[in-house]
Amino acid sequence: LLAFVASTASADGAMRAAAEDVRERALADPLAWELLESLTTDVGPRPVGSAGMERAKEWAVARFQVLGFENISIESFEKKDAWLRGPESAQLTAPYSRELAVLGLGNSVPTIQEGVEAEIALIGSLAELRAMPEGSLAGRIAVLNWRFDSAQGEAGYRAASDGRRDGASIAAAKGAIGFMLRSAGTSSGRRAHTGVMRYAESAPRIPAAAIANPDADLLERLVARGIAVRLRLRLASRLLPSTTAWNVSGVFRGREDPDAVILVGGHLDSWDNSEGAADDAAGVAITMAAARLAAQARVRPRRTIRVVLWGSEETSGSSEAYAERHRDEIAHIVIAGESDLGAGRVYKIATSKCAWSDPHLQTLTAVLAPLGIQQDPVAADFGGVDIEHLRKAGVPVVRLSQDPREYFDVHHTADDTLNRINRRALDQNVAAWAALLYVFAESGVDICSHDD
Ligand SMILES: [Zn+2]
Numbered sequence: 001l002l003a004f005v006a007s008t009a010s011a012d013g014a015m016r017a018a019a020e021d022v023r024e025r026a027l028a029d030p031l032a033w034e035l036l037e038s039l040t041t042d043v044g045p046r047p048v049g050s051a052g053m054e055r056a057k058e059w060a061v062a063r064f065q066v067l068g069f070e071n072i073s074i075e076s077f078e079k080k081d082a083w084l085r086g087p088e089s090a091q092l093t094a095p096y097s098r099e100l101a102v103l104g105l106g107n108s109v110p111t112i113q114e115g116v117e118a119e120i121a122l123i124g125s126l127a128e129l130r131a132m133p134e135g136s137l138a139g140r141i142a143v144l145n146w147r148f149d150s151a152q153g154e155a156g157y158r159a160a161s162d163g164r165r166d167g168a169s170i171a172a173a174k175g176a177i178g179f180m181l182r183s184a185g186t187s188s189g190r191r192a193h194t195g196v197m198r199y200a201e202s203a204p205r206i207p208a209a210a211i212a213n214p215d216a217d218l219l220e221r222l223v224a225r226g227i228a229v230r231l232r233l234r235l236a237s238r239l240l241p242s243t244t245a246w247n248v249s250g251v252f253r254g255r256e257d258p259d260a261v262i263l264v265g266g267h268l269d270s271w272d273n274s275e276g277a278a279d280d281a282a283g284v285a286i287t288m289a290a291a292r293l294a295a296q297a298r299v300r301p302r303r304t305i306r307v308v309l310w311g312s313e314e315t316s317g318s319s320e321a322y323a324e325r326h327r328d329e330i331a332h333i334v335i336a337g338e339s340d341l342g343a344g345r346v347y348k349i350a351t352s353k354c355a356w357s358d359p360h361l362q363t364l365t366a367v368l369a370p371l372g373i374q375q376d377p378v379a380a381d382f383g384g385v386d387i388e389h390l391r392k393a394g395v396p397v398v399r400l401s402q403d404p405r406e407y408f409d410v411h412h413t414a415d416d417t418l419n420r421i422n423r424r425a426l427d428q429n430v431a432a433w434a435a436l437l438y439v440f441a442e443s444g445v446d447i448c449s450h451d452d
Contacts (some may be wrong), residue, residue, distance in 0.1 A: 338384025
């Protein structure tokens, strides 16, 4: 027994040393930055249904090949109603004329060519909008003015996104002829923040756009003076009834148990108004680089590491398609994770609650500690939009929480550019994911599913 305990202990010691080595090499490895620089420069904006997304797919395959990934696969799926932006503008028309910085929301119907022009009704919150009496917004452009503060972090973004998703249909049901949303982002510049919205079946489909924070501030000040404020909104867009999208993946096969899969990735698609550096070229670069570092440990890990680059996150579709395609493999996916919050530093790791009793995960915690990452005793109830359908099918998830402050200033805006990425923070992300992948793949740790 003593000999067994001693050999297990030394095996764990060796694993820890190898994981620390992976972590240290990651901090000095230029690969993630090179991938990020290339995806943002060589490919550019890549909304689903665009030529940019097709370039992104080719880019992913070529990079997987160059980096030595195996079993590279392109899984195509049908994307219905791919939305592509056209020219957009807005002007204040009363009490005086002034351009307003706006961005159409994804899935919005276009306006007629001369636009929609009306007096605005400023509404403080989604709850307030819901509570308004029927007909109270007749003939108005409803402006949902809920303010998302960076101190609220991801929870604030979720609340702002609820208004973005549902606001137009709720306003339309009360008579509004247009909908505008104070940007669901924290930028103080005149950069509006786009994102997806949805129409309810029951309400008329009215045009929907976001307005930049300083311009929403102006509307607020004018309304506070008791002045009738009017604006004109012009939106154009195209809807492709059906197009092809792709989830692209590659693996490093495990040396002993190749059917057991540790699955991570980011999403290849982006909004159209920038190169999508933080959202989500960073996640793509971080997970590709981390997987290669983990696979190049002193000894190739026991289980397979798979990187999936999802092809339709922003307007949805890739999560469902991936889970459906891999339905028969669910039991073999040990754990899934996604990097999709830019390159802000990781400060916390969460997974299924019961997993922490496994000593291998305590080893991982020890390896992550010098990076400033703490173990979260609360179970991860979410791992990323693209692994949500895997999670619902029973796949355990792991989540690395990141500092969201810079992210919410830039993502979904025209400022989501390479110069806003902090390279040291990017490297810290790579180190965290690489060590994590190595320990999950090498140790044989078994993670219970999230609801166990
Ligand atoms: Zn994203």
